[in-house]
Amino acid sequence: MKNYNIAVLPGDGIGPDVVKEGLKVLQALADADASFQFDSTTFEWNSDFYLKHKRMMPEEGLDTLKNYDAILFGAVGDPRVPEHIPIWELIMPIRKYFKQYVNLRPIKKLPGVNSPLKVDGNIDFYVFRENAEGEYSNSGGRLYQQTNEELAIQNTVITRQGVERLSRYAFDYAEKHNIGEVVNATKSNAIIHSMGLWDEVVKETASEYEEIKVVDVYIDALAAHLVQRPESFDVIVASNLFGDILSDLGAALVGGLGLSPSGNLNPEREFPSMFEPVHGSAPDISGKNIANPIAQIWSGALMLEHLGREDLAGIVMRSIEDVIEAGSVLTPDLGGTAHTDEVGDAIVQAVHKRM
Structure with a gap:
């Protein structure tokens, strides 16, 4: 005991x-x-x-x-x-x-709770959100405050170690539960530096898990897919900001933030x-x-x-x-x-x- x-x-x-x-x-x-x-x-x-x-x-x-x-x-x-x-x-x-x-966020439709969507299958997936760096980094500042030239810079911090340890945790979970696909939430077509590194490290980590397929999905398309076919997802790995938004969207699909x-x-x-x-x-x-x-x-x-x-x-x-x-x-x-x-x-x- x-x-x-x-x-x-x-x-x-x-x-x-x-x-x-x-x-x-x-x-x-x-x-x-x-x-x-x-x-x-x-x-x-x-x-x-x-x-x-x-x-x-x-x-x-x-x-x-x-x-x-x-x-x-x-x-x-x-x-x-x-x-x-x-x-x-x-x-x-x-x-x-x-x-x-x-940051582990289960999105699961519980029996007896109505979804705002008409869904044939069961909604039951996990969002694995990076929780220690990313877009929520206290790096940046403001210049020329209260003038017409005022500007603000907010830096995103993505490190190889940060992405690797999160994605490895997500892939380990998928392997343990016999899940064959992990969705990588990205936007590397537009955010070329930080998301480019993110994608590279996720793919490198995925190469160690032969039975698991990694699928890159741009965050805007992924948000749409979660509404159109949420039952098709099992594991999503995402950056701090993307994971925050996707998990709140997922919550709305299964009964709200109270669940x-x-x-x-x-x-x-x-x-x-x-x-x-x-x-x-x-x-x-x-x-x-x-x-x-x-x-x-x-x-x-x-x-x-x-x-x-x-x-x-x-x-x-x-x-x-x-x-x-x-x-x-x-x-x-x-x-x-x-x-x-x-x-x-x-x-x-x-x-x-x-x-």
Whole structure:
């Protein structure tokens, strides 16, 4: 038996509400299975903390977090704080310092959830998004501000190591699950330098996997294909920006951001990985107890899988499906009238039935 130490960052808005339900489900697993136990420590590093201290986390914050087995993250964002501050002073430092270079985003249509598309097959694919460099690099600047000649430069940083380690993780996943094709999201016909290197390294990595075919698809065409035939995709490997956009598009195809989890992974386990829903803090519904907690609970399942408890992750996913298929306890975004905590309670009950 291993006792896991989980750092919890609820954040802002609906973050604390959905995190509460995620922890509730984890506790249900621990209550039913003595081989899985955990301790959680909550850190109130959010916009209120920023307004009081002029920083999103303490100076020693990263040193504190690195001692944990995993990080469960809610959402950040508050109208009182400029939007870029929570991202660049909390989320990005964690992702980059802890070398969480794989952003894993499952796109799966769950039974009982209607897609806005008429799809014959099953929508079930993964976006493997580069998470530590790319377009989201703090490299650039502005000149001649507040003049007619003002200009801004934002540099994209693509490295051979960054592309190789992400694509290798994606190809390893495809090989493990007997997937014969990986789609490479690119735009190297127009972005010739950074995307040119990206394509080269993806192809070099693919050459080591004889049973897997790599298919280059330009990002604009790929967005169209995801709408036209989403059931034909299994694995997509993409840069930071492209992966962000494609996974949000995918989320819209399978029920919305309330059903969209993610994992920020350090595959070598040198540092803790972080698990969070894709949605934001949604200040417009904060405090109303109507936020969908499923993305957060599903993110917890991704954490369990990363920690080596695929068995428990499977129970969580089947319990989520049980509740959605029953259709009687759903939040408004899924056409129901249930509250956030009621959905959490229903999933806990489903977990107990399956344990």
